[in-house]
Amino acid sequence: MPKKQPRNAFYFYMQDFKEEQRIKGIHYNNMAEVAEAAGPLWRDAPPPVRTKFEEKAKKEKQKYNLPDMKYTSTGISYAELERQEKEAKDAEASELKDIKNIVKLKCFNGAIIHEDFYLMDVNFFCKANNEYLIAESTVLRFNLQDGIKDQYHEIINPGQIPVGYAYDVKTRQ
Known part of the structure; x- marks a missing residue:
């Protein structure tokens, strides 16, 4: 992994923008000022303009052998x-x-009218590490003629609440 991340398309756009402004006699003290001035123009830039700078960024990434995929x-x-x-x-x-x-x-x-339907509802305390901490579960069996025929409802003891999630559990509505 390189020490510096490869530059993105907006960076290359800012360099180009800064050079155009320098030619016009407008000078910026740092890249933050350039970013502030170039940002709105970049957001409104048509796809052909953006593509030019995205290609530069892609070549920069390839120079460092970085994958095109982004990760969470x-x-x-x-x-x-x-x-x-x-x-x-x-x-x-x-x-x-x-x-x-x-x-x-x-x-x-x-x-x-006679068809049995099942309705299931699950409430949870919180989501911790991609797992839900289940609080209660309900299953109903009903049909249009007889209404609710059977029901099962259970309050579930969550056991040990994961560290750092107690506040989420307390405030969950």
């Missing part, structure tokens, strides 16, 4: 997080489609 502070790549999100959304969409098809079929033949 926990070491998971953003690409992996996006893949997981997409997978979860696709699974949810598939479930919704299946539920809609079942309901349509049961409505069509009149069996929806």
Whole structure:
């Protein structure tokens, strides 16, 4: 890993901006002043302009043999997080489609009135280290004709609360 991180596209844009301003007779004392002046222009820059500087930044990264992927502070790549999100959304969409098809079929033949549905609810105290500390769980079985047929509700003893999460547990609503 290099001692200095490779420069990003905005840095190269600021260098170019600073040189253009120097030619016009405008001088900046430091890069913070350049960043303040160039920031709004960079945000509004059209894609072809941005692409030019993004290519420079990409070449700089390649010089240090750094991967193009970005990672979270926990070491998971953003690409992996996006893949997981997409997978979860696709699974949810598939479930919704299946539920809609079942309901349509049961409505069509009149069996929806007798169909048992299950509803599950889980509340948690806090999320610690990518794990949920469960507080209570409820499952209901019901149908449209009879209403609630069975229920199961349990308050769960969390045991030892992880260090540093007591405040989250106390303030969780």
